[in-house]
Amino acid sequence: MLKTQKQKDILFDSFIYVALFIIMLTMLYPFYYVLIASFNKGTDTLLGGVYLWPRNVTLENYKIFLADTKWLSAFIVTVARTVLGTLLGLLLTSLVAYALSHRDLLFSKTYFTIIIFAMYFSGGLIPYYVVLRSIGLLNSFAVYIVPSMLNTFFLLIAISFFREIPGELKESAHMDGAGELVIFFKIILPVSTPVLATMALFMGVGQWNSWLDSAYFVQSDSLRTLTFRMMEVINQSNAPMDSLAVANRPTSGVTSFSLQVTSMVVSIVPIICVYPFLQKYFVHGIMLGSVKG
């Protein structure tokens, strides 16, 4: 009896390990394939048969990619919007959250009602576009930054985090004559690394990945982002134009497909580099959000 139970357990465990292994492979292999394809000669990849490692190793794809000023400017715009957008988003969201974390704040009920209502209802994309247009944000770099500076979801998470900070910290600073801004920057922010890291990760990833604003709120070529360019090149290669694009560069082994995977690697790598380090923070952060939100 005991033995069959054990055998059952082994069967059960192996099933789970196999299933998880397959899931893991499904998640990982696509990224790996894109990586090796970006290091393989483009025309060679099209012949098929590249599965586990690059067959015809080349850096040509990256050379073409980096030589194209279009991609370079897209990369710069994307980095700029990610850094600026994240910093300013963190600043405003946590500043507002700090003020709202005071339980004795007058009218806080009114403030919260306004915030919650804005979280659940929206006017939709079309009126939003009209607003952006009317305040002159269309076709400017600011359209990437300003509208996303206050994130209502993270506002609520930050508030509940700030409320956990012992009041004595603030009180002693008050006694020493510190103003609210000094308390915020010198005391609250330094002890709030977990929530700040979570917010930074999400705002950063959101900025980095965003394509809709670049596609529809901006017309100027110099303001396009990496994701937008990628979308462009993917759409092109889905069209029958593909063969033409290749034929235009008969001497190079670069195809629109190899350019596409290269741009994908460039767009994925920064995220892969950052997120394992922030993992412990965001797992905690999302749990906090799921409990309080």
Added chain:
Amino acid sequence: MEINTQYSTLPASKAGKRTSLWKRFKKQKVLHLFVGLGMIFLLIFSYTPMFGILMAFKDYTISDGIKGIFTSEWVGLKYFDEFIHDYQFGNIVRNTLVLSFLKVIFAFPAPILLAIMLNEVKNRGFKRFVQTISYLPHFISWVVVVGVSYAFLSADVGMINRALMELGLIDKPLNVLTSPNYFWGFAVGSAIWKEMGWWTIIFLAAITGINPSLYEAAEMDGAGRLARIRHITFPGMKGTIVVVLVLTIGSILGGGLVGSNFEQAYLFGNSINNPTSEIVQTYAFKVGLSDGRFSYAAAIDLIQSVISVILIFSSNYIAKRVSGSSLF
């Protein structure tokens, strides 16, 4: 905080209250300044667009700016009527609903299953590793997912098609990305791939909250692994499952757990799979921003928002009735 206690000792007369209120406000003025800054952002980017809903009932032209929302001429339900009689109406509504319900049926249970499986893994290193890998796709933009799908599934360069043909399993490539027959299955599959690991975090958190002594007691009573999952792990997750389900159904047209329908339908949609890939949101988007028919698009948008609100309230109500737990 000490400000509060200080003033609560003042005489409770009406005049006293008022002056103390004013004094308290003055003391907090910097804080109110901070909040005010945030309120300005909400006013501009959330509340002004809400007034924009009026557009749906008016003949709005973009050259009128924000003012035009109020000054342009009322046309009543003209644009709603037009949408209902649109030749694509039936298709669009069907696609929107089918896509959403397929996702609830197939994509919603996936993270629950993964969480249960991960919970059974004793090796902590392996568990952490699988988890780290599984939520990687969540951080990748849908545009990259489109690119990856193209690399794997397209008829000419797709790796899977190539491999299947080399193995002799198929004669000619499957047009997964450019055929109306595959779109729903593909959309559900890619949503699972992208979001499953991510939502597992919340369900694992729920499992962590289960009292370990329950497992010990069950083991004493002779319950096997499956029985323990069925009678302890699963019931322990029920509250979380219901809340996430309500959220999912409410945001069904917008995104949430099952992945953004809009981004999928917009990015994966093309002229060939259009009969199954066009949903209300993408249609409103195209009509509005590409064709410049703002009032018409606003009307379509509004219909979809109203459906969302109805869905979230009714699913919440049903959840409360059926399981006792609910979102609000």
